[in-house]
Amino acid sequence: MSGRSTTIRVIDADAVHAALSYDALIDALGAAFAAMPDDIPPRAHHHLPPARPGASDGTLLVMPAWNPRAIGLKVVGVMPDNPGVGLPTVIGSYLLLDRETAAPLALLDGAAITQRRTACASALAARHLARADARTLLVIGAGALAVHLIRAHVTSRPGLARIRVWARRADAAQAVIDALSPAERAALDVAVVSPDALDAAVADACIISAATRATVPLIRGHLVAPGTHLDLVGAYTPAMCEADAEAVARADVFVDGREGAAAEAGDLIQAVAAGRFAMDRIAGDLADLSSGRHPGRRDDGQVTLFKSVGHSLEDLVAAELALRRDAGGA
Template structure:
């Protein structure tokens, strides 16, 4: 590869070269680095282009003398699949010596994989060691990636899949029959038996309620990435040990938390800390088998940049 050559990873190349075990390791390191202050990032900026159309930028640096760059994406409603959104864009990476752009990677595929990898890291840190039943709420692209990542951190013997379309839930369960996946039509009952719940929807109103969730459950809130749409009710937030990927991002854009806080049910201090602080041993994650733990995923720029840097460095090797 020539020194000034720009390396490009299209969606197929990202899927081929960014393995889930590697991405889980990369994201774990990035989360720890963010919480220890080694990395820098700005809050995501979003420009509304009308209903169902958003343009966003997420800049960051992996370290003072490490790679830096940005993720630039459009988040548009999919006209062919009402209720679904597509995250299309690019991750652009610069090297730290001369400031040259060295890598461009498909942002949609990186987002799919690194989001699931981050959920796996959080689940490994916060779920009970004996968690055996997984509930996936949603049937879109993130459902697929989470079904690939989460079994790498827990030995689930039962996987339940719920979606607004029973047909899609059944089809997804059939595709993942090797995980003992089964479709569910009663979400309340499914939530009541789950040890780990992942909400991966575009819902604007709560689909999972706190009264449904048994003590000891770990919940990953992934689908809502900005103020407004909520996937769970305030009761679940209030009753949880609430941990964010980034405290600053959660105070700015964690919809479920903001609704509960603005209703006077909790204060900012309800955010126990960041998942990186748990990984570093600075704060406790799960304190007992009775805790309901919540991990709020909003996504870091440094997660995307770390994944792209791993792809780039692996290509050089």
């Protein structure tokens, strides 16, 4: 990239989604993690006191990354009062700079970048960790990530034919299915899991992808079938948990980044506190899997677990790819 121009390109959410196909982003993430530099700092958390009397506290997250071509900086605000003024609780922007000069190249929608890169990082992990003959995907949670997780996992594992969606409210799960295109719904066996039938769905799934803010485990380890791959995307604070200590103890655990997982991954932190896991038992990260330093799944009976907390390299890869494609590049 050249930083000789000071013109900054603005890429909105629709353009980000249009530019980032799942297959291209999964491949780009794999290549980047295979050659990951060792000097990318962890995500910084900053407490934001109320901006006015009576307002809620907020959180500011800052995620920098760089490579020989570009510098990227994602800034995310977690602002509980935003829905009252018509804005999402989590709101963010991504600034892409030229590596040599730090001249601004692009400002991208941070939520769209996050949705695409998070789903594709999970799919990249599943490429290495899920069984090749996986047929049933269970998605737990009906937030903005759910549709992207379905599409990314189906891209990574084309044999997936049965998609099940669970949420605490059946209408929310149905809304996820309705967000799929008619062609997608015709090609897949998609159905809502009744709110009281989660345990049976867990036992029946080949891949379980959870993206929630649960503080009480939704996935009970003794129900997880041999050969299952767990993709835990939510539980992004130590107080949150999507899978119980038994599930963590039974699995070979992989993460996107070890430092972030040790500080933020509620599922792992709570399993450590319960005496069922130790952070030195983490089998590998996305760099290990993508580079071939770890072979991934060993056998069809192995339970694998990928814990995603978000890695700033993922955002940088997505932003570079979005800028290149939005500007007409391949």
